[in-house]
Amino acid sequence: MTYVPFTTIGADRQSPWLITCDHATNTVPPDLGGSLGLHPSDMARHIAYDVGAFGVARALGEALGAPVIASNFSRLVIDPNRGEDDPTLIMKLYDGSVIPGNRAVDAAERERRLAAYYRPYDEALAALAGRREDVAIVSVHSFTQQLRGRPARPWHIGILHAEDRRLSDPLIARIAEEPTLCVGRNAPYPGHLPGDAVDRHARQRGRHNTLIEIRNDLIEDRAGQSWWGEHLALWLTDARARMKPDAPAPILESKPA
Numbered sequence: 674m675t676y677v678p679f680t681t682i683g684a685d686r687q688s689p690w691l692i693t694c695d696h697a698t699n700t701v702p703p704d705l706g707g708s709l710g711l712h713p714s715d716m717a718r719h720i721a722y723d724v725g726a727f728g729v730a731r732a733l734g735e736a737l738g739a740p741v742i743a744s745n746f747s748r749l750v751i752d753p754n755r756g757e758d759d760p761t762l763i764m765k766l767y768d769g770s771v772i773p774g775n776r777a778v779d780a781a782e783r784e785r786r787l788a789a790y791y792r793p794y795d796e797a798l799a800a801l802a803g804r805r806e807d808v809a810i811v812s813v814h815s816f817t818q819q820l821r822g823r824p825a826r827p828w829h830i831g832i833l834h835a836e837d838r839r840l841s842d843p844l845i846a847r848i849a850e851e852p853t854l855c856v857g858r859n860a861p862y863p864g865h866l867p868g869d870a871v872d873r874h875a876r877q878r879g880r881h882n883t884l885i886e887i888r889n890d891l892i893e894d895r896a897g898q899s900w901w902g903e904h905l906a907l908w909l910t911d912a913r914a915r916m917k918p919d920a921p922a923p924i925l926e927s928k929p930a
Contacts, residue, residue: 690739697743710773725892732902756868809881835865
């Protein structure tokens with residue numbers, strides 16, 4: 674079976690939504706030997722991929738009738754949610770785990786991984802985003818309850834954004850109406866890195882966008898993934914209906930970090 678560095682679902686769906694999942698799998702491609710030298714228990718952790726996020730993205734795409742695109746390589750191989758010049762593009766140490774297969778990565782190997790995995794995914798995402806003028810990009814991620822040596826995180830879901838809050842503001846307001854959920858703004862991380870996937874494909878082009886982080890213990894199984902996908906579809910639809918129709922689209926040029 675020929676390896677392909679990304680997966681698309683429903684590419685012919687006509688919805689204005691586009692669902693992306695940058696950290697969908699913990700796959701290490703065959704030309705890297707299928708392993709980065711980490712113990713399988715580490716490859717099953719959040720350091721290798723966003724646990725449960727791809728299942729949520731699939732359910733969300735189904736509920737919205739929207740195309741879904743997902744990476745098919747571990748973020749430890751190369752991180753498609755980083756800019757090409759980001760120093761964390763290929764990690765050698767992550768949350769206390771050394772990545773043996775990345776110790777000797779040099780400029781040539783970095784370029785090879787960009788060409789083999791990162792850019793094909795990025796180009797496919799760009800093509801889907803460009804299929805209509807009113808596209809809104811929803812980037813689906815997950816986060817772990819607690820990093821080693823850090824405080825526990827209280828949020829069930831975080832909504833991340835930069836200065837373009839047109840979609841994120843009403844989405845946060847809508848989720849906050851759910852009495853059992855704790856929603857964070859730009860939590861558990863800040864909402865923007867120059868050159869990241871949302872910056873490249875939405876922010877720099879004035880497209881509606883939001884990045885969703887769901888706590889991964891809530892989406893470990895299919896039932897949780899389906900619940901969150903279906904509810905996010907309702908909340909996103911409500912949020913888009915609440916958006917101010919005359920709000921200008923901030924189009925900013927990304928600056929190097």
